[in-house]
Amino acid sequence: MTSDVTVCGLGYVGLALAHGASLAGLRVTGYDIDAGVVEALGAGRSHVDDVSDADLAAMAANGFTATTDPTVLAGSDVVTICVPTPLDYLGQPDLGPVRAASAAVATQLRPGMLVVLESTSYPGTTEEVVRPILEKGSGLNAGIDFHLAFSPERIDPGNSFATLANTPKVVGGATGACAAAATAFYERFIEKVVAAKGTREAEMAKLLENTYRHVNIGLVNEIAMLCHSLGIDVWNVIECASSKPFGFHPFRPGPGVGGHCIPVDPHYLAYRARELGLTTGLIERAEQINAGMPGYVVDRCEDLVRRRGRGLDGTRTLLLGVTYKANIADVRMTPAYQVAQQLRARGAEVSYHDPYIDDWRVDGLAVPRHTDLEAALADAHLVVLLQRHNAYHPDELAARARLLFDARGALAGRAGGHIAVL
Numbered sequence: 394m395t396s397d398v399t400v401c402g403l404g405y406v407g408l409a410l411a412h413g414a415s416l417a418g419l420r421v422t423g424y425d426i427d428a429g430v431v432e433a434l435g436a437g438r439s440h441v442d443d444v445s446d447a448d449l450a451a452m453a454a455n456g457f458t459a460t461t462d463p464t465v466l467a468g469s470d471v472v473t474i475c476v477p478t479p480l481d482y483l484g485q486p487d488l489g490p491v492r493a494a495s496a497a498v499a500t501q502l503r504p505g506m507l508v509v510l511e512s513t514s515y516p517g518t519t520e521e522v523v524r525p526i527l528e529k530g531s532g533l534n535a536g537i538d539f540h541l542a543f544s545p546e547r548i549d550p551g552n553s554f555a556t557l558a559n560t561p562k563v564v565g566g567a568t569g570a571c572a573a574a575a576t577a578f579y580e581r582f583i584e585k586v587v588a589a590k591g592t593r594e595a596e597m598a599k600l601l602e603n604t605y606r607h608v609n610i611g612l613v614n615e616i617a618m619l620c621h622s623l624g625i626d627v628w629n630v631i632e633c634a635s636s637k638p639f640g641f642h643p644f645r646p647g648p649g650v651g652g653h654c655i656p657v658d659p660h661y662l663a664y665r666a667r668e669l670g671l672t673t674g675l676i677e678r679a680e681q682i683n684a685g686m687p688g689y690v691v692d693r694c695e696d697l698v699r700r701r702g703r704g705l706d707g708t709r710t711l712l713l714g715v716t717y718k719a720n721i722a723d724v725r726m727t728p729a730y731q732v733a734q735q736l737r738a739r740g741a742e743v744s745y746h747d748p749y750i751d752d753w754r755v756d757g758l759a760v761p762r763h764t765d766l767e768a769a770l771a772d773a774h775l776v777v778l779l780q781r782h783n784a785y786h787p788d789e790l791a792a793r794a795r796l797l798f799d800a801r802g803a804l805a806g807r808a809g810g811h812i813a814v815l
Contacts, residue, residue: 396420396465397469398420398422398471399422399468399471401476402476402512403431406546410557411452413557415456416451416582421457423457424465425461466501467501470507471509472498472506473511474491474494474508476491477490480657491518496526498527500531502530507539507540507542507574507578508523510542510543513658516596540568540574542566542595543595544565544579544595545596547562551719558583561585563587563598564586564588567592608675610644610683613644628645629806631645647686647728647815648687649686650683651724651725651728652727659673662676687732691705691739694710694777694798696813697813698774704740705740705775706741707742708741708774708775710741710744710773711744711763711773712744714779714781715730715750715779715780717780718780719780719783720782721749722750729779744769746763747780767793775795776795776798779800779801781801787807790803791812796811798813798815799813
């Protein structure tokens, strides 16, 4: 089997990349070690929000296939590594998937091939981790016998405006020739490619993008807590500040950060800094603030119910929206998890409604799910809006909920009585 590109890792990044390349007419193969994922894709069932079953059918018509057989890597001109880069139980970078994928590629590497790492990691990963594995396993030299580059993924799940094709792609090569090869590849299906000075600059750019968001979310969360203590409407403050046409970009408070990037990427940067004996005080402070937001939300909920003469113990509490982002079916590192944990610890009877999530477990225990929103609102003593899915209409929530805590600002300006807003 020969292909223009084999995508190694068929998660939300890899499958989206495979889809974009296939749409542009490239011959695409997918490789993944998860037999269940490969089997589902072969049957035309997508596990990724941004790639539909219809998209898979179109890809298949263009020749796309998925396999668990690593020998397909040898038949490709380009291999992209799009595997997860999670944190381990100590909160340190876990490059196990990157190392394993690199080892698999090394056994199939041939002269002239381009290998691109897309998995987010700390600066130096491409040169210090991936390159030695590829060279030792193949006997080939990067920059001489094969091309090596890093290009950070910029997939934004659920965003129909910033797509793979129209979002600029940063590319950093191990050499100038490597960068040129990677640029030529991505220009076949992405509108604009931005050249970084090298792999480390490209790796750092990705971490800067998400650390910027992490720090600014931490700032606005701290401002929200301060505004509440001062009796100030933080949502109106943000609206007013946003009227300035320069020097300000609005971020909005919430119950915490979740997903695949913001809660993880700053840890990779801080880890690299510690290796060098450096400190990242601002980043670490933002992490403390954001990690504390679920507890702050629960504290505010407890204050709300106490105003009605009761505590959280025995309070039927309905969580609305448990995904980390609106209108997608993804609960990775969602702050709703910690909110549910802390509500349970204080004796609340927790249930949830989310049109995108059929089964949700916290500490291994299933959280009761409601499918009838109207009935769920009528039954709950306390409703907590954690995610602004389109299915949730502020007027309906305000009219039907006995007590409502809005952690997303959907009811900004309506605080008072039975409604509290973060």
